[in-house]
Amino acid sequence: MEQPGFFVPINIVTTLIIREVFRNRSFFPIFAANKGFDMKKEALITGATSGIGRATALRLAKEGYAVTATGRRAERLAALKTEIEAAGGRCTTLVFDVRSEEEVCRNLEPLERVDLLVNNAGLAAGLEHIDQGDTRDWDAMIDTNVKGLLY
Numbered sequence: 001m002e003q004p005g006f007f008v009p010i011n012i013v014t015t016l017i018i019r020e021v022f023r024n025r026s027f028f029p030i031f032a033a034n035k036g037f038d039m040k041k042e043a044l045i046t047g048a049t050s051g052i053g054r055a056t057a058l059r060l061a062k063e064g065y066a067v068t069a070t071g072r073r074a075e076r077l078a079a080l081k082t083e084i085e086a087a088g089g090r091c092t093t094l095v096f097d098v099r100s101e102e103e104v105c106r107n108l109e110p111l112e113r114v115d116l117l118v119n120n121a122g123l124a125a126g127l128e129h130i131d132q133g134d135t136r137d138w139d140a141m142i143d144t145n146v147k148g149l150l151y
Contacts, residue, residue, distance in 0.1 A: 078093065
């Protein structure tokens, strides 16, 4: 698989920027540079079943990207694919959990090209005070938010 030409690790700052961009109905400058080109760009979005990931998939499809949407919830990915294709876009879905290096490799290895990567999969677990936190919640967050980004 070729390395992506544009890599977006999602964190709180990126999340806030994307939210503002969507509110203002504008998007990253890369789209302006791609206008007029006939080449279909490929976007890979993790965590595309809800929230920012879903909104990003819809917007990228509208901008002409062929979207590969990933997530753990097959029914939500199917609904996203249906919505994108109904609007004339192209969408492939991959159901897997980014916490599993084996699943990530098995699902992403066959991809030939990724021009835009939006590593959006993430979670927040446990609302307890740190001294009462559950280490299983910490493990889940580290496995998803850190290791999942790196696999």
